Amino acid sequence: MTVNWERWPALVGRGLLYAICALILLFLVAPILVVIPLSFNAEPFFTFTPGMLRLDAQAYSTRWYEVVLRDPVWLQSIRNSLLLAVLSTLLATTLGTMAALGLHNARMPAKGLITSILISPMIVPPIVAATGMYFFYSRLDLTQTMTGLVVAHTLLGSPFVVVTVLATLSNFDGNLTRAAATLGANPAQTFLKVVLPLIAPGVLSGAVFAFATSLDELIVVLFLGSVDQRTIPRQMWSGIRENVSPAILAMATILIAVSLALMIALELLRRRADRRGASMSAPASQ
Amino acid sequence: MVQKAFRRSMLAPPSSWRAAFAQLSPEWEDPAFWAALKRVGQPLSLRQYAYAVDLRLDQNDQLKLAPDEQRLYVGLFWRTFWVSAGVTLFCALLAYPLAYLLASSSAKVAGLLLMLVLMPFWTSVLVRTSGWIVLLQDQGVVNDLLIWAGAVSEATKPSLNNNLFATFVAMSQILLPFIVLPIFSVMKTIPPTYLRAARSLGAPPLYCFLRVYLPMTLPGVAAGMSLVFIQAVGFYITPALVGGQRGQLISAMISYHMQSSLNWGLAAAVSVLLLSAVLTLYWISRRLLGPGPIKVAR
Numbered sequence: 001m002t003v004n005w006e007r008w009p010a011l012v013g014r015g016l017l018y019a020i021c022a023l024i025l026l027f028l029v030a031p032i033l034v035v036i037p038l039s040f041n042a043e044p045f046f047t048f049t050p051g052m053l054r055l056d057a058q059a060y061s062t063r064w065y066e067v068v069l070r071d072p073v074w075l076q077s078i079r080n081s082l083l084l085a086v087l088s089t090l091l092a093t094t095l096g097t098m099a100a101l102g103l104h105n106a107r108m109p110a111k112g113l114i115t116s117i118l119i120s121p122m123i124v125p126p127i128v129a130a131t132g133m134y135f136f137y138s139r140l141d142l143t144q145t146m147t148g149l150v151v152a153h154t155l156l157g158s159p160f161v162v163v164t165v166l167a168t169l170s171n172f173d174g175n176l177t178r179a180a181a182t183l184g185a186n187p188a189q190t191f192l193k194v195v196l197p198l199i200a201p202g203v204l205s206g207a208v209f210a211f212a213t214s215l216d217e218l219i220v221v222l223f224l225g226s227v228d229q230r231t232i233p234r235q236m237w238s239g240i241r242e243n244v245s246p247a248i249l250a251m252a253t254i255l256i257a258v259s260l261a262l263m264i265a266l267e268l269l270r271r272r273a274d275r276r277g278a279s280m281s282a283p284a285s286q
Numbered sequence: 287m288v289q290k291a292f293r294r295s296m297l298a299p300p301s302s303w304r305a306a307f308a309q310l311s312p313e314w315e316d317p318a319f320w321a322a323l324k325r326v327g328q329p330l331s332l333r334q335y336a337y338a339v340d341l342r343l344d345q346n347d348q349l350k351l352a353p354d355e356q357r358l359y360v361g362l363f364w365r366t367f368w369v370s371a372g373v374t375l376f377c378a379l380l381a382y383p384l385a386y387l388l389a390s391s392s393a394k395v396a397g398l399l400l401m402l403v404l405m406p407f408w409t410s411v412l413v414r415t416s417g418w419i420v421l422l423q424d425q426g427v428v429n430d431l432l433i434w435a436g437a438v439s440e441a442t443k444p445s446l447n448n449n450l451f452a453t454f455v456a457m458s459q460i461l462l463p464f465i466v467l468p469i470f471s472v473m474k475t476i477p478p479t480y481l482r483a484a485r486s487l488g489a490p491p492l493y494c495f496l497r498v499y500l501p502m503t504l505p506g507v508a509a510g511m512s513l514v515f516i517q518a519v520g521f522y523i524t525p526a527l528v529g530g531q532r533g534q535l536i537s538a539m540i541s542y543h544m545q546s547s548l549n550w551g552l553a554a555a556v557s558v559l560l561l562s563a564v565l566t567l568y569w570i571s572r573r574l575l576g577p578g579p580i581k582v583a584r
Contacts, residue, residue, distance in 0.1 A: 125520020
């Protein structure tokens with residue numbers, strides 16, 4: 001291989017770019033990766049023991065996973081988190097899709113205003129939203145109830161569905177619904193057989209965002225939930241603040257696996273949508 | 287005291303109310319007491335807003351500065367502003383080269399790198415925050431590495447956790463993906479032929495970058511920066527867990543008054559101030575950038 005000496009400044013520049021980017025990527029993934037080995041710590045510490053550094057098999061164990069998956073408090077938090085995420089995702093997806101369909105209709109008045117209101121939970125700081133919800137929901141006796149949390153998480157998740165479904169609808173050919181109507185389909189049939197299958201990638205990726213939002217949400221749970229409604233983030237929060245045990249890191253590792261699965265699911269949906277020429281979008285967290 | 291006065295006066299209406307009250311307690315002669323009663327009797331008051339910006343309303347509804355040792359909120363608002371601005375700038379500096387690498391790599395490599403950028407994005411904030419505690423605590427990985435490398439000794443190792451530094455670093459890492467994505471999506475749309483044209487016309491590389499490439503990518507940078515800043519201003523969980531005493535932001539006061547002091551009026555006043563700041567920022571960014579920021583990044 002011959003070296004083109006005239007190109008060396010460009011090569012050095014490229015090398016420098018690689019080096020800098022490697023450091024930035026390390027900064028991005030280090031706090032996630034460091035959690036994984038420590039969750040197998042045999043000792044009740046948050047730090048690497050000398051044994052772990054020597055790769056001594058004795059220094060590693062799965063005891064913290066047993067704690068997380070056996071302890072009744074942790075189990076309750078897992079159950080609550082899943083129930084909350086599933087219910088609020090179903091509601092947010094249904095409501096968000098209907099809202100997006102309405103906003104896509106050309107005859108819809110005050111579109112800009114309605115869209116701003118619907119996506120405002122993405123912009124309002126979560127702590128401000130949770131404060132407002134606390135005052136409002138206590139009037140309705142919804143504080144310290146699972147129903148209240150489901151309503152709140154539906155509210156926080158639905159903007160993602162509105163945005164993703166609207167993005168998919170912008171590539172939807174309106175003639176298709178008219179064609180279906182002339183062929184004798186009623187509006188319900190048109191929606192279920194023609195519209196829904198075509199916008200499904202947008203609906204599903206919105207659902208993935210709503211699910212991830214609910215699974216990671218903490219502030220609303222802190223403000224509105226009682227001890228009976230503790231979720232995984234709530235349990236990790238009190239774990240970090242009170243007793244720092246590697247059980248938190250075991251749960252964190254499980255959550256990393258879950259988020260990896262969600263990310264891959266969304267990537268597959270995105271590819272399907274890309275093939276249809278629709279644009280997908282990314283979420284906001286707090 | 288009020289109840290006592292009320293009960294007595296109901297039993298036998300006196301001839302002179304003032305004398306009767308004074309007889310019950312000499313404090314009724316003090317006009318400050320009546321003024322206080324009137325103030326708390328008002329259905330609406332700006333008292334909490336005054337409190338939230340370190341002012342007090344005195345008896346005559348005049349605003350005055352709170353005593354030095356009680357001034358807390360303005361300082362916290364400023365700290366929130368400066369930390370958010372710093373995090374935004376730091377994120378922009380880190381995001382630019384990373385987005386450039388993504389945009390200039392082959393589709394396969396870019397896809398892989400994008401996964402690395404997106405993984406933190408999808409990981410729970412609590413997971414990432416506990417990761418930072420593992421890294422930054424006194425016996426943490428960073429300090430261990432510094433000692434191993436001989437940069438510091440056990441005695442001189444820096445305190446990295448439970449301070450403003452930890453808040454800054456953890457917030458930057460958590461918000462970084464939000465700015466990488468908009469810059470990347472703008473860079474992807476810039477045809478490489480523009481740069482080749484500039485080079486062939488004799489522009490040196492640096493000039494080429496500053497005058498051709500950078501201006502075209504600025505909309506993405508601005509969109510990402512406004513997205514990061516707006517989120518940073520409202521951050522609560524991460525500063526609460528790694529910030530210690532000195533690394534808290536204004537959101538901590540909302541949580542404190544909601545959950546510990548139960549001064550809900552003050553919590554609501556601080557919330558409204560924070561919300562107005564965020565909405566103003568959002569409005570300005572929409573004005574400057576068009577409806578872009580939300581669409582590009584989300």
